[in-house]
Every structure is written in structure tokens, then in C-alpha cells.
Amino acid sequence: MELDEELEEPKRSGILQSTSKRVRMIFSVMASPNRIDILRILNSKGPLTYSELKSLAGFKSKKESGKFAYHLRKLLRQSLVALNKSERRYTITNLGKLVLSLARQIEERSIIESGKMYVRTSHESIEEFSSHKIIQSLVREGSLPLELAQKITEEVENRIYKYQTTYLTGALIREMVNSVLLEHGHEEYRNKLARLGLPVYDVQEMLTNLDNVDNGAEGLLFNTGQKVFAEHLLTNVLPKDVADSHLSGDMHISNPGIWSMIPDTIFVNVKELIEDGVILGGKYLDVSRITSSKSIDDITSSLSIIISLLSKEASQEIVLDGLIPLFTKYSKNIPELEQKLTDAFATASTTSKYNRKSTNVSIRLQLGSDLKIVNAIINAYKNYTKITPIPKIGLIVDFDKGKVTDVSEALAEIISIGGKVMFAKGEVSSYGITNGTTKNSGPLAITLQSVSINLPRLAFESNKDETYFRARLALLMKPALSSMALRKKDISDLTRRGLNPILAKNTQYMQRSSVSLIVNLVGLKESVFNILGFQDNKEGRDILNKVIETAVDVATKKGKELGDTVAISMIETEGSSRFANLDGEKYGKNSALNSMDSDSYSQGIVLNASEIGDYTSKTEIISECNKLSKLLNGGLLVRLDIDQNATQADIKKSIEKAAELTSSFKPVKKVALCGECGFKDEPFVDKCPKCKSSYVI
Template sequence: MKQTEEDLELDLDVDADLDDDSEIDIDLDDDDSDPKRGGILQSTSKRVRMIFSVMASPNRIDILRILNSKGPLTYSELKSLAGFKSKKESGKFAYHLRKLLRQSLVALNKSERRYTITNLGKLVLSLARQIEERSIIESGKMYVRTSSESIEEFNSHKIIQSLVREGSLPLELAQKITEEVENRIYKYQTTYLTGALIREMVNSVLLEHGHEEYRNKLARLGLPVYDVQEMISNLDDVDNGAEGLLFNTGQKVFAEHLLTNVLPKDVADSHLSGDLHISNPGVWSMIPDTIFVNIKELIEDGVDLGGKYLDVSRIPASKQLDEITSSLSVVIALLSKEASQEIVLDGFVALFTKHSKSLPELEQKLTDAFATASTTSKYNKTSTNVSIRLQLGTDTKIIHSIINAYKNYVAITPIPKIGLIIDADKGKVSDVSQAVAEILSIGGKVMFAKGQTSSYGITNGSTKASGPLSITLQSVSINLPRLAFESNKDETYFRARLALLMKPALASMALRKKEISDLTRRGLNPILAKNTQYMQRSSVSLVVNLVGLKEAVFNILGFQDNKEGRDILHKVIETAVDVGAKKGKELGDTVAISMTETEGSGRFATLDGEKYGKNSSLNSMDADFYSQGIVINASEVSDYTNKSEPISECNKLSKLLNGGLLVTLDIDKDAKVEDIKKSIEKASELTPAFKPTRHTAICGECGFKDEQFDDKCPKCKSPYVV
């Protein structure tokens, strides 16, 4: 007749009351019959042997460990946790538990029907652990899963070597820390020993001993398991496949490295607190923000990739139209990997001057080249922009072919990465305004500017009209409203705080320039290094961006938006420019001040809202970000003259800011092509540089954008509107 689990448990209750003499598993070779021994000694020896016989079973040690960590437990709970899950194993489990009960290592609370470990059981468990630790130490058979994807035998000397090599610890201290870590490893009895876990223990011991500076050198950079899982689960923000996930993950690691190990602590703290904002910290030390490059020189000379990009077809010096356009798409894609924000291509019209007799072919091949080149790198939320600079007044036919090719490209690309920069210094905007208006109506990107200027309004900082290569580093923005809050409405103190904050910010930018130069020289950016004689011929300017100037002066310092208030606003810019010039001379670098777009604007507003109250900084404005540059309403521009207040102020700021000012011409989403054309022509008469922007609805499901829509896509009926 088979016993049920309840019957077995009942048997255990009865057996638990039996005398120890009922134990029959006694060593037959015992010598307790020696008449010289006393009764007490004989009984104690027998008791110890019985306890050791209990310890001989791994199952019984497991039961003690479970009760020690999770008890008191019912019979069923204990049986399940101990791994005896089938009915066939019930008798075996009851046998082991009976042994433990008889030796008083486990006790049963009969009223609650729960089992607990006794003090004697805890002592036995501790002894078993010590024996295991000692045997592991002497046998050396503990294995570590390393970060290099291998399993190796645990070796404490490797910890010592790591402490000395990575953390620069003195050998004696490294040995002392390692000994304590080793003891903890054996004490915790972890079943999954990894290199990361050992490093955690090392860092914990270092902190306990007050060695924070060593711990910072040895810290492991990376993402928590939860964050990685969240990235995989939320793929709506990833629009370029697995590459997007890998980019995001890698940048988080390098951003953490930048803030903990590269930047001076005061600069890192200023970024984290919201006094400063560093854009694209994941690639901050690796690649510049904006590159101005003469594409004609690059393609006609042939691109030398050296030993890099061995899987990319080599690009010889190009002469024929087919060769030039195919080389163009490859060069754009490769150059985009070497800038985080924008590539500005000069010499574009001159590149195609010899091919003016085959304009239809040129237009088609350029459209194809743009489409191929649009698979540029994505180091931030938006891809690296590519801007083609066209100087009006040169070869009109080539310019129109380029513009038409660009329009064709925009029509087939929901969000174009390539844009146009129209330089009307020697020509008339009216020559291209119709085509540009059509391009803007379907979501194209166009900037109007004189001289070498990026689509963000950043100037190249070079005194030359058109150098072979110019680079700007413009990743640092200053939170002016935060400085104003902390200046107690004292305008002089506000400017003094601005000057103090700029000095470490510029010193960190000079450090960034050196880091990028070193990495480029060593081959990280092969096009910059091998094809543009980066170190010899390029000019590099450090640009500091001012955010929230209007909010700081008018909303927080309390000045009125009148002549007196604007004079203060100008004085703030002059202070920044003067400090930049002095610090630049000290560093041996060109320093410029700009007011342009940055994702830091929204971050600043959010942080200040949390710290001071939302409406305190934005003054009950609807926007969730601070002012960036100047915004002109396209519907009002026809009423303006050069002396109109918004225009005169805009032109005054343009002269003061030596790093560039972004002037946005805000076009209504319902504006017709003819309205856009008129607004562009009028704005070009009033200000030297401006960027027309018009919000275009794009279906996030199918990419449709052929017409304006609000609620849902007219093609696929999706409500997901970008």
C-alpha cells in the first residue's frame, strides 16, 4: 500500500520524537567499545560521527541552506524548494528530512506545521561552508566567466595585476584589497562568478577603505540589465534597425566615460546640474560637430582610404559624370561618419561645370546619388545633416539642375538628410525662389546664407573665403536663465558669472580638440586624416552657444523689452565674445559665440522648471524650451523694413555674434507655394542669413507626405503622424 505525502509527514512527526539510539547508520568500524573510554566521551563521539554522516549528503546540506535562508517552511514548500518535485522522490526527501530531525539539526513547530533550522543546524551549515571554502582554496577549482567571453580558473593574482595596472594602486595595498575580496568570494558561495561581479566586490572594498579615487578608475561602464531590456522592448524610437540599438548602447557607454573620466569634474558637474549642456556626449571626444569641406578637391584628387574601410570600393580620381556622381554618394556617406552634426559641401557647382551640356543626365544621376548617399550615420536623434552650398551668380544652368535633382530626391524621401544652403552674395534669390518654395512645400531643407555657414547658422570661423577644410566644435551650450536666477537680478553679477562659467567650458573644448586630433591622427577618422591634410591645412574653431538670452534678460533679470533692455542683451553677448577672445588667445584657438538650435534648450527648461517652478523661467509661456536664435513670422515679413524692430535687432545680433545666429523664417503649414516664394524673397532683402521652416505632416506608418493632413494618413489611414 503506497504512502501519501501526508502519511510521510506524519511518520516524520513520530520519528522526530524517537531516541537517537534508533539511528542505524552507524560506522561498523567504530572503536567506542574501548573500555578505557568513559560513557560521556563515548556518547559525544558517537553524536559527532552521526552529525558528520548527515553532512555527507549534499541533499541534506541543501535542505539546511534553504531553511537558513527562507525558513520556516511547510513540508510541501521545503520539498519543492529542495528539488524533490515528483511523487517518486517523496520517500527519498522524507528519508533526508528524517535524518536532520533525528540529529536536531532541523526542528518542527507542530502547531504551525513548519520546519526551521536549529542553532546546531546553523553551526553544522557554517562548518560545511568553511570546509567547502578551504577545499576550493586548496584545489583552486573555482571558475570565472570573463568579459572576453571565456571561462577561466579563478586566480587572485589577476585581481592584483588589475588593481596595479588599471587603478595604479601600490602593490602592498593591492594585495591587501585582493585578500579581502577573495575571502568574500568564498564566503558568498556564488554559483555564477563573473568578471563584473569580482569588479563590483573590488570597488565595494575600495570604498569601504576610503579609496574613492581608485574606485573611479576601476569602475565598470555599461548599462543595467533593465535598461538594455527596455531598449529592446521599445523599438518605436529606433528607425534604423539593429544599428540604431548598437549606436545608442555604445554612446551611453562613451558618454558615461566622458562624464566620469575625461572631463574635468567641474565641467561634468555643470553639465549634469544644467548650467551647461554637452551635445552628443557619446562621440564628443571622437569626431567634430561640423565640417566644411571642398568636395571638388576631394573627388578630383581621388579619395585615399589607406588601410581603412577595406570593404568599401576604392575611389580613383574622377573625371567622367558617372564616376563623379558615384564617387559623390560614397564620399558623402563616408564623410558623414566623421561629423556628429553636419557636413557642408563647398565647390559643388564647380565640380559639374564641365558637364553642362548633358543637364538631363546630370539631374537624373544627381537624384540617384542623393538617394544613395542618404544612408548617412546617425549619432543623435537626427542623422548627420549633409548640406550642399550653392553660390548664386555662378553657373546658372548647373545650379538649376542641382536644385531640380534635390527636389526629386526630397519628393521620394520622407525626412531628407541632405539640404541646400543658398549663398546669394553674387546673385538674386528671385532666380531660385520658385523652386525653393516648391521644395519647402514638400518638406525639403533650405538655408539662405552669405559666406560659409552651416544650416544651423554656424559660421566656419575661418578668415579665408573658402579654405580646403574648416571644422567647428560647437557642442557646449550655456544656460543663461539659470545664471540669471542665481544672480539675484544683478545684471553685472550675471555677466561675471557668465565669464566664470565660460572659462572651464572653453578649456574642456580645447581638451576635446586635442582628443579628436590625436584620434584622427591615429586613423579613427580616415577621410579627415588622409585626404584633407587635417593637421596642416584645416582651421578649427571652438564655438560656445548661448541659450535663453531673452528669458534671462527680460523675464528673470526684469528688464523691459525696449531699447534699454536690448542694450543689456547686447552687453551680455559682448561680454561673452570678449571672454572668448581672451581665453582663445590664451589657449591658442579661435573662439566664437553663437545662438543656434540645440536639444539642450528643452533640457534646460525642464531642469529649471523642476528647480525654480515651471512658470518662473518661462514666464507662463506655452513653450517647453528656451529661445534659440531669432524667429521671424513669414506671414508678417512683408510688412517689415530694414528699420523694423525685429529686423534691426536681428541684424544687430548677427554682427555681434562672431560664431553665427540662426534666424528662422517660420512658414505656416497651410501656406501656398506662391506665399512661401514671396516670404523668401522679402526676407532675403532684410537679413543676411535665414532658414525657412515649414512643418510637414508625415505618416509614421507608410511615409506619405504628398499633401498636408492632420488626424490620419489619407493613403493608409494610420493615425501615427510625425
């Protein structure tokens, strides 16, 4: 036995010597940073041709060709790299991967021994750097295959060690990850992993320029949050063609920061909500619970709370109905009702807002009902308007079954001091949006209307061909409506999960029958008369009507396909001036605006209050107004522009006349307001009579 062991000893010694020599050779290969780089490149990007590998390894000049060949030959001899002779491509071998892994571990250990690396995370903590967390994030957030995640992580880790960053943050690591993903052609994965937020400069600018923030730190936070969610909408939620259409100016998405979270307009039967009580569940635990209200004190308190809460669940407007029968039933003391309502309006106005412009709250008054209650609400609103520089609450006067003359004097006074009043027959918002739900299963109905189409842009690109213009409109509407249907689903899902508590407790309101999708048309007149070249005569107006009919037809067909109520409107939108600016840059400043007095495209119909006294039902603009009102099933905003110097008597006459001629209109009178102290008690031009400030809004 001992003899056998002695005979085996020289063999074992020879094997060990051979192995030791092999290991030494491999370590000598590892001693060169160039060879380690070649292994890393092949591991992450291989197989590669000779020229590809040479270029990526940084040996770009002819003088360096010999050096590169030398390093590659060393790797081939030690079987760390293999050549596929048929494809003439080099790959890293399993042994090469093992050596590379060992090199990385040695490198990592040496750094750790010299001082650990720590990461400042977005979770407000400092943690020791771990490559495994990068892999986990890639798989969890980006849905990368594990093998690809490991490859990307290895390359990122190498860069971190290479750059020897002194202040390592989670944001910096994510930037590196996304850079590597783009280099490898994984743009879709990069989009999933992109960090949404603001550059440092933009944040500093927001803190420096606070003129656009009129509701304190809350407004600053809302603005910041909306920018983040707007970016998320355009990069990760909307189909790419729809996002590009918005960015290019073919269409406009209003309020993109909250577009997929809350609806635009909510029509509310507040009588049912107040009498039945509003169930908030586990939300708004710091808000008093609204039980069934029967006394005038409880009703006005509940009204104030409902206005405040519902204003957070709509981006543009809340239309409150049912107040007249509610107060008729429970209120006997009219002066008390006026005072309680004034207080309720004032309290509700303190609610937060998502934009510089508050969510409108409109009280719908049906003329022909209890006139004492109607007048009490109007007087309360007048008191509220006097003490509020820019009222967020307004009135919608439904004169379908009553006479405007019964309330015109009081309403004229309200309009003269900056109050918001809309006149309409039927359920219409102050923006002109029609409540088009086919079946209202409860006290709430919803419209989604934040998509506008740039008709002048389509006209510019139609080579003055009216048929082609309408065909392009039809093509653009289809993806727009599909995105609206997607928006409805997103809002519905978030609502059911509790984002909008009042809607969440009434999930039937997000069902098909009580949600309308509305697409808004902007710049119709410029398209037909200025760009397509038609005259403003009967033939031209027939073309104008055909455009609307095309849009309505496409909307109806798409609505049946989607299973939704879909309609077309022409109302005001901030997208109008954006469209005009973008088209001015693209086609020339005077291209479509050459016959306009403003820097925005036409929106709805504008009537001049100083001229309306001479109008009849056959006057051209009135005929056009009534024709369009019938065609546009989503709503038409008819604005009655009142001169700044008009008296209350003038205003009274103009609104009475407009009510005779049209089914809906919105009086608009500019009222001077001091931007420094909010004074508006008397007319002024250049300087505030109270604080002497020249900052006039």
C-alpha cells in the same frame, strides 16, 4: 663523537618539543574564525585603536566586550598582533601576516579540493579563478601601488570565499573590488576601475520599446554604445567641474557619447576631394576606392561615397562646397546630371547615423555662378525630397553675389514638401554656424560647437544684478572653453590614429588654423527680460547686447590663451528644452517661461513668414536680428516660420522678402508625415490617406 651526539639529543628534543608546542598554540589561535577576522581587519585597515578594532570585528554590544578582549589577548600572547603603547593602536605582526596567509591558502585549497572556482569573463571565456589576475588588473587599469593592490585583492578574495557565490563573473568581481576600494576611501582608483555599461533593466527596456529606434539593430547598437561613452566622458574625461555643470544644467553638452571622438561640423570643398581622390589607406577595405574622378558617372558615384563616409565623421553636419565649378567643368548634359545627382543623393541617404536625428549633409550653392548647374542641382534635390520622407540632405543657398529671385520658385516648392533649405551670405551651416577659420589650408575646415550655456540659470542666481550676471557668465565660459580645447586634442589624437579615416589622411585640417571652438548661448531673452527684470525696449536690448559682447570678449581672450579660434553663437540645441525643464523643477514651472508659448528657452531669432511682408530694414525685430548677427561671430540662426497652410506663392514671397532684410535665415514649414508608411505626397491632418494610420509625425 657518539657521546657528543647522545649529549646533544636531549637538547634537540627539547627544542623540537618547544617548537611543536608553539605551532600547536598558533594553530589553536587559527581555529577561531573571530581571531582570523581580527587579523584580516588589521592587515587591511590597521593600525587601529581598541574601540575601532572592536567595532570593525563586529563586537558592538557591551556583552561582547569580554569575548573580544579574550580573542585579542590570545593574538597578543602569540605575537600575531602587537600594541604600539605610545599610540595605543594595534597592528598585525609579520608572524600574524604569515599565519593569515597560511589560513587563506588552507581555505583556498579546501575550496579547490571540493570543486574548483571558475570565472565567466567579459572576454567570452570561462577561466579558473586566480587572485593574481585581480592584482594585475588593479595595477594595470587603476595604477594602484602593488602593495595596496595585494591588500585589496586579499580582502576581495576573502569575500568571494565567504559568500560562496555559485555563478562567479568578471563583472561581479569588479563590483566587489570597487566596493572595497570605496570602503578604504580610494574613490579615484574606483573611478578608473568602474565598469561602464547599462543595467539589465535598461537593456530590456531598449529591446521592448523600439519606437525610438528607426534604423534597425544598428540604431540599437549605436544607442547602447553612446550611453557607455557618454558615461565615460562624464566620469573619466571631463574635469569634474565641467561634468557637474552639465549634469546640474548650468551648461549642456550635445551628443556626449561621441563628443570626444568626432567634430560637430565639417566644411568640405568636395571639388578638391573628388578631383584628387580620397585616400582611405587600410580603413573601409570593403568600400570602393575613390580615385581621381573626371567623368560625370565617376563624380556622382564619388560624391555619394564621400557623403556616406564623411557623415560618419561629424555629429551634426557636413557642408559640401565646390559642386558648381566641378559640374560646370565636367558636365555637358543637364538632364543626365539631374538624374545622376538624384540617384547619388538617394544612395547617400542610406548611410548609418549616430543619433535618432541624422547628420545633416548640406549642398552649398553660390548664386551668381553657372545658373544652369544651380538649377540642375536644385531639381535633383527636389526629386530626392519627393521620394524621401525626412531628407538628411539639404541645400544652403549663398545669395551674397546673386539673386534669390532666380531660384525662389523652385525652392518654394521644395520647402512646401519638406525639403531643407538654408539661405545665407557666406559660409554658414544649416544650423547657423559660421565657418570662422582664419586660414583654410585645404578642402576641410572644422567647428566644435556642442557646448551650450544656460543663461536663465545664471540670471536666477545673480539676484537681478546684471553686472554679477555677466561676471558669472565669464566665469562659466572659461572651464567650458578649456574642456572644448581638451576635446579638440582628443579628437585630433583619435583622428591621427585612424578613427576618422578621411580626416586622418588630411591631418593638417586638425591644426589650429582650421578648427573653430564655438560656445552657444541659450535663453538670452528670458534672462534679460523675464528674470533680470529689464523692459523689452532700447535699454533692455542694450543690456542684451552687452551680455553678448561680454561673451565674445571672454571667448576672444580665452582663444588667444588657448591658441584657438573661439566664437559665440545663438543656434538651436536640444539643450534648450532640457534647461527649461531643469529650471522649472528648481525654480518653479512658470519662473522663466511665463511669457513663452513653448516649453523651451529662446534660441536665435524667430521671424513669422505671414508678417514679414510688412517689415522693413528699420523694423525692430529686423534691426535686432542684423545687430545680433554682427555681434555673434560664431553664428546666429534666424528661423523663418511658415504657416502649415501657406501656398507655394506665399513661401516664394516670404523667402524673397527675408533675403532683402537679413543676411541669413532658415525657412521652417511643418509637413504632415505618416509615421507608419512615410507618406507625405499631399497635406493631411488626422489620418494618412494611403494607409489610414493615425500615427502622424
